[in-house]
Amino acid sequence: xxxxxxxxxxxxxxxxxxxxxxxxxxxxxxxxxxxxxxxxxxxxxxxxxxxxxxxxxxxxxxxxxxxxxxxxxxxxxxxxxxxxxxxxxxxxxxxxxxxxxxxxxxxxxxxxxxxxxxxxxxxxxxxxxxxxxxxxxxxxxxxxxxxxxxxxxxxxxxxxxxxxxxxxxxxxxxxxxxxxxxxxxxxxxxxxxxxxxxxxxxxxxxxxxxxxxxxxxxxxxxxxxxxxxxxxxxxxxxxxxxxxxxxxxxxxxxxxxxxxxxxxxxxxxxxxxxxxxxxxxxxxxxxxxxxxxxxxxxxxxxxxxxxxxxx
Amino acid sequence: xxxxxxxxxxxxxxxxxxxxxxxxxxxxxxxxxxxxxxxxxxxxxxxxxxxxxxxxxxxxxxxxxxxxxxxxxxxxxxxxxxxxxxxxxxxxxxxxxxxxxxxxxxxxxxxxxxxxxxxxxxxxxxxxxxxxxxxxxxxxxxxxxxxxxxxxxxxxxxxxxxxxxxxxxxxxxxxxxxxxxxxxxxxxxxxxxxxxxxxxxxxxxxxxxxxxxxxxxxxxxxxxxxxxxxxxxxxxxxxxxxxxxxxxxxxxxxxxxxxxxxxxxxxxxxxxxxxxxxxxxxxxxxxxxxxxxxxxxxxxxxxxxxxxxxxxxxxxxxxxxxxxxxxxxxxxxxxxxxxxxxxxxxxxxxxxxxxxxxxxxxxxxxxxxxxxxxxxxxxxxxxxxxxxxxxxxxxxxxxxxxxxxxxxxxxxxxxxxxxxxxxxxxxxxxxxxxxxxxxxxxxxxxxxxxxxxxxxxxxxxxxxxxxxxxxxxxxxxxxxxxxxxxxxxxxxxxxxxxxxxxxxxxxxxxxxxxxxxxxxxxxxxxxxxxxxxxxxxxxxxxxxxxxxxxxxxxxxxxxxxxxxxxxxxxxxxxxxxxxxxxxxxxx
Numbered sequence: 020x021x022x023x024x025x026x027x028x029x030x031x032x033x034x035x036x037x038x039x040x041x042x043x044x045x046x047x048x049x050x051x052x053x054x055x056x057x058x059x060x061x062x063x064x065x066x067x068x069x070x071x072x073x074x075x076x077x078x079x080x081x082x083x084x085x086x087x088x089x090x091x092x093x094x095x096x097x098x099x100x101x102x103x104x105x106x107x108x109x110x111x112x113x114x115x116x117x118x119x120x121x122x123x124x125x126x127x128x129x130x131x132x133x134x135x136x137x138x139x140x141x142x143x144x145x146x147x148x149x150x151x152x153x154x155x156x157x158x159x160x161x162x163x164x165x166x167x168x169x170x171x172x173x174x175x176x177x178x179x180x181x182x183x184x185x186x187x188x189x190x191x192x193x194x195x196x197x198x199x200x201x202x203x204x205x206x207x208x209x210x211x212x213x214x215x216x217x218x219x220x221x222x223x224x225x226x227x228x229x230x231x232x233x234x235x236x237x238x239x240x241x242x243x244x245x246x247x248x249x250x251x252x253x254x255x256x257x258x259x260x261x262x263x264x265x266x267x268x269x270x271x272x273x274x275x276x277x278x279x280x281x282x283x284x285x286x287x288x289x290x291x292x293x294x295x296x297x298x299x300x301x302x303x304x305x306x307x308x309x310x311x312x313x314x315x316x317x318x319x320x321x322x323x324x325x326x327x328x329x330x
Numbered sequence: 331x332x333x334x335x336x337x338x339x340x341x342x343x344x345x346x347x348x349x350x351x352x353x354x355x356x357x358x359x360x361x362x363x364x365x366x367x368x369x370x371x372x373x374x375x376x377x378x379x380x381x382x383x384x385x386x387x388x389x390x391x392x393x394x395x396x397x398x399x400x401x402x403x404x405x406x407x408x409x410x411x412x413x414x415x416x417x418x419x420x421x422x423x424x425x426x427x428x429x430x431x432x433x434x435x436x437x438x439x440x441x442x443x444x445x446x447x448x449x450x451x452x453x454x455x456x457x458x459x460x461x462x463x464x465x466x467x468x469x470x471x472x473x474x475x476x477x478x479x480x481x482x483x484x485x486x487x488x489x490x491x492x493x494x495x496x497x498x499x500x501x502x503x504x505x506x507x508x509x510x511x512x513x514x515x516x517x518x519x520x521x522x523x524x525x526x527x528x529x530x531x532x533x534x535x536x537x538x539x540x541x542x543x544x545x546x547x548x549x550x551x552x553x554x555x556x557x558x559x560x561x562x563x564x565x566x567x568x569x570x571x572x573x574x575x576x577x578x579x580x581x582x583x584x585x586x587x588x589x590x591x592x593x594x595x596x597x598x599x600x601x602x603x604x605x606x607x608x609x610x611x612x613x614x615x616x617x618x619x620x621x622x623x624x625x626x627x628x629x630x631x632x633x634x635x636x637x638x639x640x641x642x643x644x645x646x647x648x649x650x651x652x653x654x655x656x657x658x659x660x661x662x663x664x665x666x667x668x669x670x671x672x673x674x675x676x677x678x679x680x681x682x683x684x685x686x687x688x689x690x691x692x693x694x695x696x697x698x699x700x701x702x703x704x705x706x707x708x709x710x711x712x713x714x715x716x717x718x719x720x721x722x723x724x725x726x727x728x729x730x731x732x733x734x735x736x737x738x739x740x741x742x743x744x745x746x747x748x749x750x751x752x753x754x755x756x757x758x759x760x761x762x763x764x765x766x767x768x769x770x771x772x773x774x775x776x777x778x779x780x781x782x783x784x785x786x787x788x789x790x791x792x793x794x795x796x797x798x799x800x801x802x803x804x805x806x807x808x809x810x811x812x813x814x815x816x817x818x819x820x821x822x823x824x825x826x827x828x829x830x831x832x833x834x835x836x837x838x839x840x841x842x843x844x845x846x847x848x849x850x851x852x853x854x855x856x857x858x859x860x861x862x863x864x865x866x867x868x869x870x871x872x873x874x875x876x877x878x879x880x881x882x883x884x885x886x887x888x889x890x891x892x893x894x895x896x897x898x899x900x901x902x903x904x905x906x907x908x909x910x911x912x913x914x915x916x917x
Binding site for chain 1: 345349386422424426427428429431432434453454457458461466508511513515516755762763766788791792794795796797799800801813853
C-alpha cells in the first residue's frame with residue numbers, strides 16, 4: 020500500500036492530477052511553481068484558504084494564479100469534508116479503463132483533517148495500476164526552538180478508531196516537535212497515562228534533532244518509550260508505529276496524538292485504520308486561532324514523499 | 331538531617347516518579363499508592379455528588395478505590411467494615427476523551443446524540459458491573475455454588491439486557507455476557523444504524539443497565555438489604571453541555587438506591603438543565619458539589635506526599651537500598667524547614683539572626699513606615715513578623731541576580747509541597763524533576779532551588795497552551811505576576827503577598843474574562859475560595875496566585891493586603907520572533 024518516493028519532476032506529466040493548497044507559507048506553492056508547466060491547467064486542483072487576502076505574498080500569488088487562468092477553489096480551514104470529497108471526486112472522474120492514473124498531492128500546507136484520511140478513502144477508488152503520491156516540501160527551522168512560536172490548542176477531537184469498552188490501561192503515543200508549549204498543553208488536557216514520545220526528523224539535520232530533544236526533555240524523561248524516526252522514510256514510520264501499537268494494544272488501549280512535522284502527523288493518523296482493531300484511537304489537536312501567529316515558511320528545496328497504491 | 335537523595339547519585343535506573351497518571355495504574359499499583367484521605371470515606375453515602383478538583387487532584391484515585399474489589403484489598407478497619415456491611419457497591423465508568431469526542435464531533439440532533447450516549451454509557455456501566463460481579467463471586471468458597479450462581483445471574487441479566495427468549499441463546503458465564511455486550515457496543519454504527527437496533531434497556535435511560543438488574547443481583551448474592559449502588563463517573567469534563575444534561579437527568583430522577591459521583595474540573599459542570607427542557611436540577615436538593623482539592627499544608631497532603639515518596643522509592647528503585655519514610659528524609663531538611671532556616675543557611679549565622687534581619691528590614695522601610703515602626707511599643711508582632719517573609723524574598727532575588735551563585739531558597743519538603751499546591755500530580759512531577767537532578771548531582775538546597783524554579787517556570791509557560799483560553803490566561807497572569815513582583819521588589823519594603831483582585835473597567839469586564847479565569851483555576855494557576863468554586867466568579871472575587879507562579883515571579887507565598895490589579899486590557903502579549911526569516915510551522 021505504501022512505498023517511499025523520491026521527488027523528481029519527470030514523475031509528472033500533463034495528464035496527471037496535481038492537488039495543492041495555497042496558504043500563507045511560501046512553501047505552499049513551491050511545488051506548484053515547479054510543476055505548473057508540466058501539468059495541464061485543467062489537471063491542477065488548487066485550493067486557497069479564505070484568509071489569503073491577509074497575507075501580502077499569498078495574495079499576490081493567488082492573483083497571479085488567477086490571472087494565468089488556473090481555477091482556484093477558495094475554502095475555509097474547517098472545510099475538510101468538502102476538500103476531501105473534491106479530491107476523491109476529481110480522482111474518480113479521471114479513472115479511465117484505458118490508462119493508469121497518477122496523482123500528486125502536495126500536503127505541505129494542508130490542515131491535517133484534509134489529507135490524513137485520504138490514503139484509506141482512496142482504497143475504495145484506486146485500481147492496482149493507479150498511483151497517488153503525497154509530497155511534502157520541507158521548510159527551514161529556526162536555529163533555536165525557543166524562537167519557535169506556539170500554535171496553542173483550541174480543542175482536541177476524535178479523528179479515527181474506537182476505544183475499547185473494558186476499563187483498561189491507556190498508552191498515549193504523542194508526536195513531539197518544536198512546539199513544546201503545545202505538547203505541554205496536550206498533556207495537561209489529556210492527562211496522558213503511559214507515554215510513548217515519538218519524534219521524526221531529517222537525519223541530515225542533527226541540529227534539529229538536538230533541539231527537539233532538548234526542548235522536550237521533560238516529556239522524554241516521563242516517556243516509557245522514546246521513538247525517533249526518519250522523516251523521509253514514510254514506510255518505516257508506518258511500519259514502526261504499527262509494530263509499537265500492535266504490541267502495546269495487547270495490554271492497553273492506544274491513543275495516538277499526532278503532532279510535530281506533517282509526515283509524522285500523517286503516519287500516526289493512519290494507524291487506527293490500518294490496524295483496524297478496537298482499542299486504538301487517534302485524536303487531532305486543533306490549533307488556537309487567537310494564539311496562532313502565522314509564520315511564512317520558506318521551502319528548503321527538499322521534497323519528501325511516499326506513494327500509495329491499492330493494497 | 332542527612333539527605334537520602336544523595337544515595338542515588340549516578341543511579342541509571344528508571345525514575346520512580348516518571349508516571350503520575352492514576353488512570354494507567356494497574357489495580358495493584360493503585361492499592362499500593364493509595365492513601366485514604368479524610369474525603370474518601372465520606373464519599374460512601376447515598377447522595378448524588380459532583381466532585382470538583384483541579385487536574386491531578388486525585389479524583390480518579392478516589393473513584394477507582396471506591397469499588398468493592400479494591401476496598402477488599404486495603405488493610406484498613408474502615409475499608410473492612412464497608413466490605414463486610416455490603417451497604418455500598420461502587421462501579422467505575424470513565425468518560426475518556428476518545429470515547430466521548432466521537433459523540434461530540436458528529437453532527438447529530440441532540441436527541442439522537444443523547445440516546446447514543448445513553449447506550450454507550452450503559453454498555454460501559456454493564457461492563458463495569460460484570461467486572462465487579464466476577465470479583466464478588468470469588469467470595470463464594472464453594473466452586474459448584476459459584477458456577478451455579480454465575481449461570482443463574484448470567485441468564486437473568488442476559489434476559490433483562492438483551493431480551494433473549496430461548497435459554498440456549500442466553501449467556502451462561504459473565505465472560506459470555508461481556509462478549510455479547512462488546513459486540514453490541516462495537517457493531518453499532520454511530521452514523522448509519524437506527525436507534526431501534528439498540529436493545530430498549532440500553533437506550534431507555536442513563537443507568538438502565540444497572541437499574542434493570544440490581545434487584546435480582548441483590549437477591550441472588552444474598553444481600554441482607556439492597557445496597558446503595560454508586561456509579562462513579564470519571565473525566566466528566568470531556569462531556570459536552572448536551573451530554574451533561576443526561577447526567578443531570580439522573581440527579582433529578584427517582585434515585586432507585588443509586589448515587590452518582592461525578593468527577594470533573596472546576597467550572598466544567600456547565601449546566602443545570604436536564605433533557606426535559608422544563609426541568610432543571612438544583613444544588614443542595616438534587617445534588618451537592620464537593621471540593622476534593624487538598625491544601626498543601628493539610629495533614630492529608632503531608633501524609634500523602636510522605637507515603638508516595640516512601641512507597642515509590644521502596645518499590646521501584648532497583649539496586650539501591652534507600653530507607654525513606656518522609657519527603658524530608660529524601661530531600662534533607664535545614665533546621666525546621668522554615669523560611670528563616672533557608673535564609674540563615676544562605677546568609678550565614680551572623681546575618682541570619684532575628685536582630686540582624688530586623689535591622690535590615692528597618693533600613694528598607696520607607697521614611698513614613700520607619701517613623702511608624704519606631705513609635706510602636708512592641709515592634710515585633712505588627713511590623714517585623716509581617717515583613718520578614720517579604721524581606722527574605724527580596725534578599726534572595728538580589729542574590730540570584732548578582733550572578734555569582736544561585737541561592738538555595740526554593741528548597742526543602744515544605745517548599746515542594748507548596749509548589750505542588752496540594753496537588754498529587756504536580757507533586758509527582760516535581761519529584762520526577764528532582765529525582766532526575768539527584769541522579770546527576772547532589773541534591774543540595776541550591777540544586778533543589780534550580781530544579782524547582784525551572785519547574786515553576788515551565789509550569790507558567792505551559793499556561794499558554796491550555797485549551798482555548800491558554801494565551802489569554804498566560805498573558806494576564808504574566809501581567810498580574812509582574813505587577814505583584816513590582817510591589818514586592820520596589821525601592822521600599824512593603825507588606826505584600828500573592829492575593830489580588832481585578833480592577834474592572836469598560837474595556838475589561840467580568841463576563842469577558844470568565845473563560846480564562848476559570849481555566850486558570852481548573853489548572854491550578856489561580857486559587858480561589860470554595861465559595862467561588864461553587865457559586866462562580868464575580869467582580870469582587872479575591873484570587874491568589876498559585877505558589878508556582880509566586881516562585882516564578884519571586885513573590886512571597888503569603889496572604890496580605892489584597893492588591894487590585896488594574897489596567898489589564900484584553901490585548902494579548904504578542905510574540906516577537908527574532909530569528910532569520912526562514913521558519914517552519916507545524917500543524
